Amino acid sequence: DAKTTQPNSMESNEEEPVHLPCNHSTISGTDYIHWYRQLPSQGPEYVIHGLTSNVNNRMASLAIAEDRKSSTLILHRATLRDAAVYYCILREGGSNYKLTFGKGTLLTVNP
Protein backbone atom coordinates (compact mmCIF):
# COMPACT_ATOMS: atom_id res chain seq x y z
CA ASP A 1 0.00 0.00 0.00
CA ALA A 2 1.17 3.50 -0.80
CA LYS A 3 2.07 5.42 2.33
CA THR A 4 1.70 8.98 3.53
CA THR A 5 3.86 11.17 5.74
CA GLN A 6 2.36 13.79 8.02
CA PRO A 7 3.76 15.92 10.85
CA ASN A 8 3.01 14.44 14.24
CA SER A 9 1.44 17.62 15.54
CA MET A 10 0.51 21.16 14.61
CA GLU A 11 -0.84 24.10 16.49
CA SER A 12 -3.16 26.87 15.40
CA ASN A 13 -5.07 29.78 16.81
CA GLU A 14 -8.80 30.02 16.72
CA GLU A 15 -10.28 31.74 13.66
CA GLU A 16 -7.01 31.48 11.73
CA PRO A 17 -6.45 29.29 8.67
CA VAL A 18 -4.70 25.96 9.10
CA HIS A 19 -2.73 24.15 6.45
CA LEU A 20 -2.14 20.48 7.17
CA PRO A 21 0.47 18.94 4.84
CA CYS A 22 0.75 15.38 3.60
CA ASN A 23 3.44 13.78 1.47
CA HIS A 24 2.66 10.74 -0.66
CA SER A 25 5.56 10.42 -3.04
CA THR A 26 4.73 6.83 -4.08
CA ILE A 27 1.14 7.56 -5.02
CA SER A 28 -0.15 5.63 -8.02
CA GLY A 29 -2.39 6.94 -10.75
CA THR A 30 -5.51 5.26 -9.36
CA ASP A 31 -5.06 6.33 -5.73
CA TYR A 32 -7.53 8.81 -4.30
CA ILE A 33 -6.34 11.15 -1.54
CA HIS A 34 -8.70 11.00 1.41
CA TRP A 35 -8.73 12.98 4.63
CA TYR A 36 -10.44 11.87 7.79
CA ARG A 37 -10.36 13.37 11.24
CA GLN A 38 -10.92 11.89 14.66
CA LEU A 39 -12.28 14.03 17.43
CA PRO A 40 -11.46 13.00 21.00
CA SER A 41 -13.26 9.82 22.10
CA GLN A 42 -14.99 9.40 18.74
CA GLY A 43 -14.56 7.36 15.60
CA PRO A 44 -13.01 8.98 12.57
CA GLU A 45 -15.14 11.05 10.22
CA TYR A 46 -14.71 11.78 6.54
CA VAL A 47 -13.51 15.26 5.68
CA ILE A 48 -12.73 15.45 1.99
CA HIS A 49 -11.10 13.60 -0.88
CA GLY A 50 -9.70 14.25 -4.32
CA LEU A 51 -7.86 12.70 -7.24
CA THR A 52 -6.10 15.42 -9.21
CA SER A 53 -7.97 18.70 -8.89
CA ASN A 54 -8.38 20.90 -5.84
CA VAL A 55 -11.63 20.28 -3.98
CA ASN A 56 -13.80 22.32 -1.66
CA ASN A 57 -16.63 21.33 0.62
CA ARG A 58 -18.33 22.77 3.65
CA MET A 59 -15.70 21.41 6.01
CA ALA A 60 -12.42 22.12 4.25
CA SER A 61 -10.46 22.52 1.04
CA LEU A 62 -7.98 20.09 -0.42
CA ALA A 63 -5.08 21.36 -2.48
CA ILE A 64 -3.29 18.70 -4.54
CA ALA A 65 0.13 19.28 -6.03
CA GLU A 66 0.41 19.03 -9.77
CA ASP A 67 2.59 15.90 -9.53
CA ARG A 68 0.22 14.50 -6.88
CA LYS A 69 3.10 13.71 -4.56
CA SER A 70 1.77 15.95 -1.85
CA SER A 71 -1.46 17.54 -0.72
CA THR A 72 -2.64 20.06 1.84
CA LEU A 73 -5.83 20.09 3.84
CA ILE A 74 -6.96 23.63 4.49
CA LEU A 75 -9.26 24.64 7.30
CA HIS A 76 -10.18 28.20 6.48
CA ARG A 77 -11.04 29.35 9.99
CA ALA A 78 -10.11 26.96 12.74
CA THR A 79 -12.46 26.59 15.67
CA LEU A 80 -11.96 24.81 18.96
CA ARG A 81 -14.13 22.00 17.60
CA ASP A 82 -11.57 21.36 14.87
CA ALA A 83 -9.07 20.07 17.42
CA ALA A 84 -8.57 16.47 16.33
CA VAL A 85 -6.20 14.00 14.73
CA TYR A 86 -6.22 14.43 10.96
CA TYR A 87 -5.41 11.45 8.77
CA CYS A 88 -4.26 11.66 5.18
CA ILE A 89 -4.98 8.34 3.45
CA LEU A 90 -4.47 6.99 -0.02
CA ARG A 91 -7.34 4.82 -1.13
CA GLU A 92 -6.65 2.47 -3.99
CA GLY A 93 -9.16 2.21 -6.75
CA GLY A 94 -10.96 -1.14 -6.64
CA SER A 95 -9.72 -1.92 -3.14
CA ASN A 96 -13.05 -2.70 -1.52
CA TYR A 97 -12.79 0.87 -0.22
CA LYS A 98 -10.30 -0.17 2.43
CA LEU A 99 -8.45 2.55 4.31
CA THR A 100 -4.95 2.31 5.76
CA PHE A 101 -4.54 4.78 8.60
CA GLY A 102 -1.20 6.20 9.65
CA LYS A 103 -0.66 8.07 12.89
CA GLY A 104 -2.02 11.33 11.53
CA THR A 105 -1.45 14.91 12.68
CA LEU A 106 -2.71 16.02 16.05
CA LEU A 107 -4.09 19.53 15.59
CA THR A 108 -4.31 21.73 18.65
CA VAL A 109 -6.40 24.90 18.38
CA ASN A 110 -5.67 27.64 20.86
CA PRO A 111 -8.41 30.06 21.94
Added chain:
Amino acid sequence: DAGITQSPRHKVTETGTPVTLRCHQTENHRYMYWYRQDPGHGLRLIHYSYGVKDTDKGEVSDGYSVSRSKTEDFLLTLESATSSQTSVYFCAITAGAYNEQFFGPGTRLTVL
Protein backbone atom coordinates in the same frame (compact mmCIF):
# COMPACT_ATOMS: atom_id res chain seq x y z
CA ASP B 1 -25.25 9.48 11.27
CA ALA B 2 -25.19 6.30 9.17
CA GLY B 3 -27.17 4.29 11.70
CA ILE B 4 -24.24 2.31 13.08
CA THR B 5 -24.35 0.92 16.58
CA GLN B 6 -21.83 -1.18 18.42
CA SER B 7 -22.41 -3.43 21.39
CA PRO B 8 -21.25 -3.66 24.02
CA ARG B 9 -19.72 -0.21 24.36
CA HIS B 10 -17.45 -1.31 27.18
CA LYS B 11 -16.33 -4.76 28.24
CA VAL B 12 -13.85 -6.14 30.73
CA THR B 13 -12.97 -9.78 30.40
CA GLU B 14 -10.31 -12.23 31.45
CA THR B 15 -7.56 -13.80 29.41
CA GLY B 16 -8.68 -16.96 27.67
CA THR B 17 -12.38 -16.17 27.50
CA PRO B 18 -14.26 -15.79 24.21
CA VAL B 19 -15.60 -12.36 23.34
CA THR B 20 -17.98 -11.28 20.59
CA LEU B 21 -18.47 -7.69 19.53
CA ARG B 22 -21.45 -6.71 17.43
CA CYS B 23 -21.77 -4.05 14.77
CA HIS B 24 -25.25 -3.24 13.56
CA GLN B 25 -26.30 -1.02 10.69
CA THR B 26 -29.79 -0.05 9.65
CA GLU B 27 -29.33 0.91 5.98
CA ASN B 28 -28.30 -2.31 4.19
CA HIS B 29 -24.84 -1.13 3.18
CA ARG B 30 -22.72 -3.76 1.53
CA TYR B 31 -19.28 -3.07 3.00
CA MET B 32 -18.50 -3.32 6.70
CA TYR B 33 -15.15 -3.17 8.53
CA TRP B 34 -13.64 -3.84 11.91
CA TYR B 35 -10.66 -1.79 13.12
CA ARG B 36 -8.72 -1.63 16.32
CA GLN B 37 -7.03 1.45 17.72
CA ASP B 38 -4.29 1.43 20.30
CA PRO B 39 -2.85 4.45 22.12
CA GLY B 40 -0.70 6.60 19.88
CA HIS B 41 -1.68 4.72 16.76
CA GLY B 42 -4.06 5.15 13.93
CA LEU B 43 -6.70 2.57 13.20
CA ARG B 44 -5.68 -0.84 11.89
CA LEU B 45 -7.98 -3.00 9.83
CA ILE B 46 -8.80 -6.41 11.32
CA HIS B 47 -11.36 -7.86 8.91
CA TYR B 48 -13.88 -6.57 6.45
CA SER B 49 -16.96 -7.81 4.66
CA TYR B 50 -18.22 -7.10 1.17
CA GLY B 51 -21.52 -8.93 1.51
CA VAL B 52 -23.38 -11.59 3.44
CA LYS B 53 -20.96 -14.43 4.16
CA ASP B 54 -18.24 -12.62 2.19
CA THR B 55 -15.35 -11.59 4.40
CA ASP B 56 -11.63 -11.07 4.11
CA LYS B 57 -8.66 -10.42 6.32
CA GLY B 58 -7.11 -7.07 7.09
CA GLU B 59 -3.62 -6.29 8.32
CA VAL B 60 -4.05 -7.53 11.92
CA SER B 61 -6.42 -10.49 11.64
CA ASP B 62 -4.55 -13.03 13.78
CA GLY B 63 -6.61 -14.03 16.82
CA TYR B 64 -9.84 -12.67 15.37
CA SER B 65 -12.68 -14.15 13.36
CA VAL B 66 -15.75 -12.53 11.86
CA SER B 67 -19.15 -13.52 10.63
CA ARG B 68 -21.84 -11.84 8.62
CA SER B 69 -24.96 -13.95 8.33
CA LYS B 70 -27.21 -11.01 7.50
CA THR B 71 -26.58 -7.63 5.93
CA GLU B 72 -27.13 -5.57 9.03
CA ASP B 73 -24.84 -7.39 11.46
CA PHE B 74 -21.08 -7.89 11.41
CA LEU B 75 -19.69 -9.82 14.36
CA LEU B 76 -16.10 -9.82 15.56
CA THR B 77 -15.04 -12.73 17.75
CA LEU B 78 -11.97 -13.16 19.87
CA GLU B 79 -11.90 -16.93 20.37
CA SER B 80 -9.56 -16.72 23.36
CA ALA B 81 -8.90 -13.16 24.44
CA THR B 82 -5.36 -12.07 25.28
CA SER B 83 -4.10 -8.93 26.99
CA SER B 84 -2.64 -7.75 23.67
CA GLN B 85 -6.20 -7.48 22.38
CA THR B 86 -7.02 -4.77 24.88
CA SER B 87 -8.00 -1.95 22.57
CA VAL B 88 -10.76 0.24 21.25
CA TYR B 89 -12.62 -1.45 18.41
CA PHE B 90 -14.38 0.54 15.73
CA CYS B 91 -16.84 -0.73 13.18
CA ALA B 92 -17.36 1.13 9.92
CA ILE B 93 -19.48 0.97 6.80
CA THR B 94 -19.00 2.39 3.35
CA ALA B 95 -21.75 4.69 2.21
CA GLY B 96 -22.48 8.08 0.76
CA ALA B 97 -21.88 9.73 -2.56
CA TYR B 98 -18.13 9.13 -2.39
CA ASN B 99 -18.17 5.69 -0.76
CA GLU B 100 -16.64 7.22 2.31
CA GLN B 101 -16.49 5.29 5.54
CA PHE B 102 -18.75 6.03 8.48
CA PHE B 103 -17.66 4.83 11.88
CA GLY B 104 -19.51 3.56 14.89
CA PRO B 105 -18.94 4.92 18.40
CA GLY B 106 -16.41 2.26 19.34
CA THR B 107 -16.15 -0.53 21.90
CA ARG B 108 -13.56 -0.32 24.62
CA LEU B 109 -12.34 -3.83 25.45
CA THR B 110 -10.07 -4.59 28.39
CA VAL B 111 -8.58 -8.06 28.74
CA LEU B 112 -7.15 -8.70 32.19
